[in-house]
Amino acid sequence: MSAPGRSLRGSRVLVTGAAGGMGLATARIFAQEGAEVALTDYTAALAEAAADALAGEGLAVHPWKLDVSDATEIAAVVEQIAQRLGGLDVVVNNAGVSGFSPIDSDDYEAVWARSLSILLTAHQRVVRAALPHLRKSTAPRIVNIASTEALGATSRDSPYAAAKAGVVGLTRALAVELGREGITVNCVCPGPIRTGMTAAIADEAKDTFAKRRTAMGRYGEPEEVAHVTVSLCLPAASYITGAVIPVDGGLTARNA
Numbered sequence: 001m002s003a004p005g006r007s008l009r010g011s012r013v014l015v016t017g018a019a020g021g022m023g024l025a026t027a028r029i030f031a032q033e034g035a036e037v038a039l040t041d042y043t044a045a046l047a048e049a050a051a052d053a054l055a056g057e058g059l060a061v062h063p064w065k066l067d068v069s070d071a072t073e074i075a076a077v078v079e080q081i082a083q084r085l086g087g088l089d090v091v092v093n094n095a096g097v098s099g100f101s102p103i104d105s106d107d108y109e110a111v112w113a114r115s116l117s118i119l120l121t122a123h124q125r126v127v128r129a130a131l132p133h134l135r136k137s138t139a140p141r142i143v144n145i146a147s148t149e150a151l152g153a154t155s156r157d158s159p160y161a162a163a164k165a166g167v168v169g170l171t172r173a174l175a176v177e178l179g180r181e182g183i184t185v186n187c188v189c190p191g192p193i194r195t196g197m198t199a200a201i202a203d204e205a206k207d208t209f210a211k212r213r214t215a216m217g218r219y220g221e222p223e224e225v226a227h228v229t230v231s232l233c234l235p236a237a238s239y240i241t242g243a244v245i246p247v248d249g250g251l252t253a254r255n256a
Contacts (some may be wrong), residue, residue, distance in 0.1 A: 020046075031059040040065070040081075069118050119166075124170060172187075186240060193219060193220045194221055
């Protein structure tokens, strides 16, 4: 068996929820590595603005509108992207929303339904749409973005925690199901990261939490998650599948 390479040049990559935060950082690093990247987000304006930002850095990506809560749109857009790129080698399921609601709140059912739709059901729909194309790839990779909330929970976040725990289960099950075909399926679990989802938390509160709960004493940056995601998609990462990797500054390793 010849050793697989570490180059992503020419790889065809789909990243969902990529207009900001970890998704944008992931798209940027793939593009820097020479991959051909389809950057999607739930409005065309957001996707195009993100693509323009990367163009300003000398990086070319393909912006696409993709609302992952819409099953019909997923099927159509993934097929369009595969046709535009000439196939697909990598799928990164990154699109997400926050899902905090007390169990006895009036809006709990709505938050629950939205959380599972976007954070879990969308993942399997994107995979199912991409699978015929991944099966033709020489180095097919799927990375699902979950959260450390799948490994432990915060008060009032049961819709989010349940959906993210489902992503871990989906990842492991698909890794077993698709492994004989050489399709790797892995999961990254970010901890406290500076993204739009955590922007409303005051810096002082971030610092207090990080110093108390993480080994490294700080919040992480989107790029620190993105580099792990991209590493799992290297041709050389051919024997890593079913892995659930926390990128959390030691949060899950540290006693409270």
